[in-house]
Amino acid sequence: MGNRYKRVIKKGEIIAAARRCFAKHGFARTTVEDIARVVGIKAGSLYHYYDSKETIFREVIIGEGKEMLGWLKGEVTKEKTAKKKVLRYIRARLEHFRSMTNLLDVSIQVVVEVAPLVDKLYREYLDQEVSFLAGIINSGIKDGSFLPCNGLRIASAILTMSESVKYKAFRMADTLSASEVDYSAVDKEVSYITELILAGVAND
CATH class of the missing domain: 1.10.10.60 (Homeodomain-like)
Structure with missing residues (x-):
């Protein structure tokens, strides 16, 4: 060896x-x-x-990210329509993030501080997510569920919005623990706005 x-x-x-x-x-x-x-x-x-411990933590996050993408793609297969698949994906990724912060007992300060360490990696994963989500939207265009539109732009808008709502909740939280953030409120807001975006391209 x-x-x-x-x-x-x-x-x-x-x-x-x-x-x-x-x-x-x-x-x-x-x-x-x-x-x-x-x-x-x-x-x-x-x-x-x-x-450093921070470098080790970054490697843990890399492993979690790879597992997350595989798990999310599996979750999507449980739904039949493009709209439900998009909503399932968005809600499942938030649930995965919540579970991860619970598991690692990460403080909000750590989430903010470690961001620069994983920034490039985060962008790479987000690009993969945008591409996958765009594929779902494009399949909805093909089957007539959605009107013709730019699937990549819609997917990017949904994911950007989801991240913005999540980090707004972090900034406004009264707690220092990321696991104690009110994720139910985040889930409701993200789901509501996602439905509004999808309603704009729905082929009713």
């Missing part, structure tokens, strides 16, 4: 351990020493693989 392969395996072990630690203690209370202890190495050795 080559050194490069061993390094990949060890990094995977560190990320798996970090995810367990974040789930048990939360991001703020988890230390590099905690993660190293679970892996079975010294904290100093862990720094040969990752330079």
Whole structure:
């Protein structure tokens, strides 16, 4: 087994351990020493693989993002019409985000602070989401559910709106914990505006 392969395996072990630690203690209370202890190495050795807890957290988010996209696509298949698929997708992605913040016990401050670390990754995932959502809208155009329109622009508008509503809720929250944000209110507002957007292109 080559050194490069061993390094990949060890990094995977560190990320798996970090995810367990974040789930048990939360991001703020988890230390590099905690993660190293679970892996079975010294904290100093862990720094040969990752330079900070924030970098490890970023890798956890990358893994979550990949899982999220696969899960969301599976959720969409449960619906039959294009409109219901779009609404299911938007509500499911918010539910996934809520579940992730609960799991990692992430504070709103951490969500804001870690944003620059994952900004490029976030844009890449969002591009993939826009493309997938546009595909659903375009299928609705083909089957006559929607009027001819620019599916990419509609998808981009819906996702941009969803993110804006979510982060507005963060900024206005009376709590410091992202898991305590009123996601039911966010869900209602996002669903309502999404339905308004889709009503504008509905072929009634």
